[in-house]
Amino acid sequence: MLSRIIRADEGVLGVRVYHMLNLGVLWLTPVALVSPPPLTSICDTIIALAFPIHGHIGMNYVLTDYVPKVFGKGARGPARVIMLGVTTATTAGLLKLNMDGPGVTGALKALWTK
Numbered sequence: 001m002l003s004r005i006i007r008a009d010e011g012v013l014g015v016r017v018y019h020m021l022n023l024g025v026l027w028l029t030p031v032a033l034v035s036p037p038p039l040t041s042i043c044d045t046i047i048a049l050a051f052p053i054h055g056h057i058g059m060n061y062v063l064t065d066y067v068p069k070v071f072g073k074g075a076r077g078p079a080r081v082i083m084l085g086v087t088t089a090t091t092a093g094l095l096k097l098n099m100d101g102p103g104v105t106g107a108l109k110a111l112w113t114k
């Protein structure tokens with residue numbers, strides 16, 4: 001299970017889940033921005049999980065392509081483990097923003113509201 005999450009650009013996760021997430025975040029982001037308060041929190045929770053997972057799979061594609069070229073084949077595994085750490089920290093940060101702060105959407109809206 002953990003090895004599947006670490007090698008996130010392979011199998012069902014790398015193809016099906018990734019494509020669904022690509023479309024999902026595309027629709028979810030504008031919907032979250034215009035949604036009324038109760039719905040905003042639901043969107044915020046989904047975003048806090050969907051963005052990091054989307055970024056994690058996308059970055060694993062990037063790591064697969066470039067890490068062997070730059071650092072050698074042996075560096076691919078450690079790079080993927082580091083990426084999992086980054087994804088875990090990002091998810092925790094976004095969830096904390098939702099629970100203790102203005103939420104993901106609120107933080108984004110704060111760019112243009114007082």
Ligand code: HEM
Nearest residue numbers: 022025026027029051052054055056057058059060061062
């Ligand atoms: C509205 C939000 C977003 C949309 C609509 C979106 C959409 C996409 C799409 C369509 C792709 C290309 C997928 C493919 O190659 O088949 C992609 C790739 C990627 N996205 Fe996002 N994305 C969003 C947010 C994010 C966020 C927040 C992150 C970071 C956490 C992120 C990280 C990445 C990465 C790393 C890739 C892979 C780039 C590559 O393969 O060269 N995206 N995204």
